[in-house]
Amino acid sequence: MYLSIPIIICVLFAGVQQSMGTEISVPCSGAEKSGFEKQSTWDASCTQVCQYTCGSTKETLTNCTTPVTPATCTGTNTCSNTTGCTCPAQITVTTTFEQAVVRTLDCFNTSIKIVLDKCVLNYFGIKLGDLFLGTPSDLTKTQLAAVTPNDTCRGITSYENGPSYVLDYTFAEKDSCNAIIEQTTTELIFKTA
Numbered sequence: 001m002y003l004s005i006p007i008i009i010c011v012l013f014a015g016v017q018q019s020m021g022t023e024i025s026v027p028c029s030g031a032e033k034s035g036f037e038k039q040s041t042w043d044a045s046c047t048q049v050c051q052y053t054c055g056s057t058k059e060t061l062t063n064c065t066t067p068v069t070p071a072t073c074t075g076t077n078t079c080s081n082t083t084g085c086t087c088p089a090q091i092t093v094t095t096t097f098e099q100a101v102v103r104t105l106d107c108f109n110t111s112i113k114i115v116l117d118k119c120v121l122n123y124f125g126i127k128l129g130d131l132f133l134g135t136p137s138d139l140t141k142t143q144l145a146a147v148t149p150n151d152t153c154r155g156i157t158s159y160e161n162g163p164s165y166v167l168d169y170t171f172a173e174k175d176s177c178n179a180i181i182e183q184t185t186t187e188l189i190f191k192t193a
Ligand SMILES: *[C@@H]1O[C@H](CO)[C@@H](O)[C@H](O)[C@H]1NC(C)=O
Pocket: 057, 058, 059, 060, 063
């Protein structure tokens, strides 16, 4: 299964930094595909999270190797004191699937950042490991399922604006994603086909 985003016209959005509280630790759940799973440490009010590799030494909000992601449980997801920002058990999509899934787009001169709603995708059985930037023809590449998170076409889990998957795409890497970017005087157009 793949998410088709034929044409995207860019709009700018910004994240919000929050404060920190008591910590809770969330182990790898097996919810993501192999290689894309992360353990996490949250503050009890779900405003900060540290994500780190499964099976490695526990990281706290103060000794987090990678920068702590500002987190918020927004929309229908809620803060749990055992699982951090948690998706609702039931999701009803009242718009098109694409509108329900694509949360924000950040556009820069040489890159584009696509933020997708993790709760909606997971509800329909799509995990981080299923997502990549590219054309439908890429799906014929059998090695895709084994591609690791540091593939430039793949995404990461983020909680910056509620549970989401973030795909950061740099123009210089376009060959690996096999995508097409067109630039006019007023718009950048990102095509996957
Ligand atoms: C981070 O701090 C915790 C608590 O002090 C400690 O148990 C853990 O080993 C530390 N992790 C790293 C990677 O240093």
